[in-house]
Amino acid sequence: MQIQVNCDNHIENSIRLEEWVRTTVESTLERYEEDLTRVEVHLRDENGEKPGPHDKRCQMEARPKGHQPISVTHKADTLDRAVEGAAEKLEHALEHLFGKLRDKRAGAPVAEGDLEEGTENPDALLQEEFLEKELEKDEVLHG
DSSP, X not given: OEXXXXXXXXXXXOHHHHHHHHHHHHHHHGGGGGGEEEEEEEEEETTTTSOOTTOEEEEEEEXXXXXXXXXXXXXXXXXXXXXXXXXXXXXXXXXXXXXXXXXXXXXXXXXXXXSOTTOOOHHHHHHHHHHHHHXXXXXXXXX
């Protein structure tokens, strides 16, 4: 899993910051390491030089193998909390995605001989379409 860290002009990008972000992302998402190709982390100070509550923003976008990217955002008063919050949100989003995929694979068993060899269960295809639509709705609702 490749982790890419990007900072806006108002956040000083340092090797120490990048290493801390990578370590945080790796430790939070380690159980999905084999399922992800890349995680992009975007750090931003919403107010620039001006102080303000919850003005640090961390957006993380994970690229699961064979699936659409998943993006989450978390705002907080410090960069540490923004990164940790986004990592937790991303972990929950991935748990949701892979949980649905596991459930889909487990699906209702088809009796032997009900299907010709090499054909797919039409109910499984309908369930797959339904789950994909539900996942898209969920991503829109929960960012």
